[in-house]
Structures are given as structure tokens and as C-alpha cells.
Amino acid sequence: MTATAPAKLTKNAIFLVIVASLGYFVDIYDLLVFGIVRKASLHDIGVSDADLRLQGEYIINMQMGGLLLGGVLWGILGDKLGRIKVLFGSILLYSVANFANGLVHDVNLYAIVRLIAGIGLAGELGAGITLVSETLSKENRGYGTMIVAVVGLFGAVAANLVATKFGWRNAYFIGGGLGVLLLLLRIGTFESGMFKNVAESKVSKGNILMLFNNKQRFFKYLHCILIGMPLWFVVGILITQSPEFGRELGAPKPLLAGNGIMWSYIGISIGDLFAGLFAQLTKSRKLTMFVFQVLSLISVMLYLNAYGITEKQFVWLCLFMGFSVGYWATFVTIASEQFGTNIRATVTTTVPNFVRGALIPITLLFETFVKYFTAHGGKDSSILKSGYVMMFIVTALALYSLSRLKESFGKDLNYIEEEAGVS
Numbered sequence: 001m002t003a004t005a006p007a008k009l010t011k012n013a014i015f016l017v018i019v020a021s022l023g024y025f026v027d028i029y030d031l032l033v034f035g036i037v038r039k040a041s042l043h044d045i046g047v048s049d050a051d052l053r054l055q056g057e058y059i060i061n062m063q064m065g066g067l068l069l070g071g072v073l074w075g076i077l078g079d080k081l082g083r084i085k086v087l088f089g090s091i092l093l094y095s096v097a098n099f100a101n102g103l104v105h106d107v108n109l110y111a112i113v114r115l116i117a118g119i120g121l122a123g124e125l126g127a128g129i130t131l132v133s134e135t136l137s138k139e140n141r142g143y144g145t146m147i148v149a150v151v152g153l154f155g156a157v158a159a160n161l162v163a164t165k166f167g168w169r170n171a172y173f174i175g176g177g178l179g180v181l182l183l184l185l186r187i188g189t190f191e192s193g194m195f196k197n198v199a200e201s202k203v204s205k206g207n208i209l210m211l212f213n214n215k216q217r218f219f220k221y222l223h224c225i226l227i228g229m230p231l232w233f234v235v236g237i238l239i240t241q242s243p244e245f246g247r248e249l250g251a252p253k254p255l256l257a258g259n260g261i262m263w264s265y266i267g268i269s270i271g272d273l274f275a276g277l278f279a280q281l282t283k284s285r286k287l288t289m290f291v292f293q294v295l296s297l298i299s300v301m302l303y304l305n306a307y308g309i310t311e312k313q314f315v316w317l318c319l320f321m322g323f324s325v326g327y328w329a330t331f332v333t334i335a336s337e338q339f340g341t342n343i344r345a346t347v348t349t350t351v352p353n354f355v356r357g358a359l360i361p362i363t364l365l366f367e368t369f370v371k372y373f374t375a376h377g378g379k380d381s382s383i384l385k386s387g388y389v390m391m392f393i394v395t396a397l398a399l400y401s402l403s404r405l406k407e408s409f410g411k412d413l414n415y416i417e418e419e420a421g422v423s
Contacts, residue, residue, distance in 0.1 A: 094116075211346070
């Protein structure tokens, strides 16, 4: 059984790409705003410098836990009820959560609200990329997802500028307001033709168990997740904790995480543009991922060796690290192209959110290495050594997983996954 052919590049399709891009812009703004305001907001609610890093990890892990839960919830609903309904529900939830975040005065309440925000944020990217992938032709969908990523990632720039100018509470209020505006804009979008056709059939839709009841399909799904892990280690640990890394590197002035996140996401946007164009020219998403994975390893080695790092050097290193992990759109597109229409939203929504949620075990393992190196080699350089070890681990897993996936460039998405096996 097949679904209808993807629509040609019409005004409606262009509008869909624009709206998906703006949606990802707001998604990234809200996703990263805590990392940007972490220090200021925690100080303001009474957290001491000694507890800053661990309390920050607690809150960000709650947010990432929300992304894990939301990824499963919205992914299943996206295949069962439609991509558009997921977009409305997720935007409404994270908009309300962000308004609430601007009112918190307690660490535990802060963490709970970030958990709720994470659940809401989980639905935006997967549903948007699924809609774009299913609506544009196989020749154009790479350009469509590239545009979504490039525009969307500038949400990090906006978050840093807003937080710097208006303060951390107002940054959350503005994030909630942007979500409400986006909700109004979404009213003009339309449902995927592929989904409409499958929705009218009796085929199993949004059945997440299909990803686990077939060995080949399960490992393909797992490999899709593992290829994206280095990105969130770079952003979630190396850059978010840049003040701590800068201290061990002997930086003459404290490094600012907000600036690091902003410049790294400018780099990611540029990298996504280059990755998208490179994939279109080479007609290979796998080659693109390989090149950028190697670049990311090189960039992190430079960062962890930047003793006496200055603010200017930090900016350039963040740009380079960001550029080298600028394969987010390519990575999500690969996941979307690996599976049939009846579980595509489930995969495309859960995979990026499981990668984001992987920051939880990554953080725990990173802290385990920090404790080990502190106990066996002194406090100095324990964070740097842990950074080396973790980067090699996540890169090795990503490259192995990439080697196990089939090339998906130009693949016809006009198919479904059979209950008993891979279609």
C-alpha cells in the first residue's frame, strides 16, 4: 500500500516551509534559554556559586527528561491524529510553561516547569520536518529541511540577545509570547497528503512497538539516534559549562555561556546550510554526516587544548564547533527518510528528542569521569580529561552507527511499514 505522491513546490508548500522554519526558531529559543540564563537565574533565586553547576545540571536534565517523554507522546499522536494537531498542542504547552518559568522562585519548581516545557518542545521539530519531508518532492525536501534548520537555529541568537537586554524572567515571558504568535500563524498550515491517505486506511499508525518488535527496524532506529549524540554533548556540556572549562583552561576572563551558545548556534546555522548543500551536490547524506563528525572531533580537540583562552578565541572556537556539528537538519532528515509514513512522525519526533534526552546519561557519565579523574589526578584538568573521553566515546558510537545505515538521499517516501517486518 502506498500514499499519495508528494506535492510540487506550490505556494502552500513554500508557506509550510516558512512556518516550519519560524516554529523551529521559537523551539530553539525556548530550548536553549535556560542554558543562557542558567547562572543569572539560579543566583537570583538563591543558589550559591558552589552549587551552581550541579543545580544547573539538575534543571537541564529535567528539561531533557521532558523532551524524552514528549518525544514519545507527540510522535505517536502525530501518526495517529495528524502532524498539525501535534504542532498546536505542543506549542500551546510550551508557551504556557515559559510564562510560568518567568515567575519561579524555587529550584524544584523551576525544574518541574522546565520538565513541562520540555514535553511541549518535543513536538515542534519532528512534526515540522515530517510535514516538509512529505510535502516537498524528493529532489527538494533536502533544501526544505535545510531552510528550516538555518532559520530556526537563529532562535539561539535571539534568546541570548533578549536575555542580555531584558533579563532572564522577561526572556521566558517573551518566549511564551512568541509561542502564542506562532500558534496563530499555524492556523494557515495544511495536513500532509501522505498522512491523509494513510489515515483513511486500516494500517497500524503510530504504533511505537513496531520499532521494537523487529530486530532490523530496532537497530536502524537506534543507529538513527546515536549518529546525533555528539552535537548535544558539544552544546549541552562543552559550551553550556564553558565558564567551568574556561577556568580550567586558565582563561584571563570568565567565559560566558550565553555568548558561547549564541556563537555556536550561528556556527550551527552556517554548518546546516553547508551540510544541506553538500548533501545535495554529492547526493549523499551519509558522506555529509561523516565529514562533519570528523570536523567536530577536530574542533573539540582544539577547544580542550586552548590554554589561556581569550574571549575572542572562545568566539571563534564556538563558531567552529557549532559549524562542525551543523548537521542537525541532515541528521533529522535521515531519520525521517528511513521509515514508512505510518510511523514516520513517531520516528522523526522521538529520534531528535532522544538525542536531546541523551544529555542525561551523557551528563551522568561525564560527572563520573570528573569524579574519577579528581580522585586519581587532582581537581585541575579533571573536567578537560572528561571532555576528551566523552567526545571520543560519542564520536565512535556515531561513526559506527552511520556505517550501519543505508543511504537515503532521493529515497521515495511513498511507503508504509508492515506490522511484521520492514516494508
